[in-house]
Amino acid sequence: MPGDLILQRLRDRFGAAILQTHDHRGDHTAEVARPALLDVLRTCRDEPDLACDVLMDLTAVDYLAYAGGDDGPRFEVVYHLYSLRHNHRVRIKTRVEEDDAIVPSAVGLWPIADWLEREVWDMFGIRFEGHPDLRRLLMYEEFVGHPLRKDYPINRRQPLIGPPH
Helix, strand or coil: CCHHHHHHHHHHHHHHHEEEEECHHHCCEEEECHHHHHHHHHHHHHCCCCCCCEEEEEEEEECCCCCCHHHCCCEEEEEEEEECCCCEEEEEEEEECHHHCEEECCCCCCCCHHHHHHHHHHHHCCEEECCCCCCCCCCCCCCCCCCCCCCCCCCCCCCCCCCCC
C-alpha cells in the first residue's frame, strides 16, 4: 500500500487523533495524540492491509534548542514501522511535555520495544507506562540525568567516573 494511502487510512479511522501527516522526502509520517497512540500502533500492526509487523526503531527527539521549539511540547517519541509482507514503511510520532513525559509501552505489540524503550528512558528520561522492566540500559544506575537531553551539562561530573580526587 502506498504511504499516502496508509496515512489516509489512519486519518479516516482515527479522525482528530491524527494531528497531522506529511510525506516529507518520502517518509510517510503521522503525528498522533498520545491517548490514541497504542490504538494507532495496534492498527498499523494488525490491519491486514497495513501489517506493520516490525518495529524498526523507537527513539525520541528533544526540541528544546531547536528554532521554534517553544511552539509545542518539548519531546517527541518516534516509531518507525515496517511491513515485511507489503514492503512499506510508516513513521508514527507523538509529542509529550517535559513535566508529563510518559507514553504507553509498546512491548505488548512488539517485544523488541522492551530494549528500545529502555534506551529512550535512559537517554531522554521519557517513561513508558506499563513497561515490564524500565531501568537504565546504556548508562549505569548511579548516573545522574539523561545525556541526550539538550540541557544536559556536558561538563558534569558523574559518580564512579572521572579522575580520582
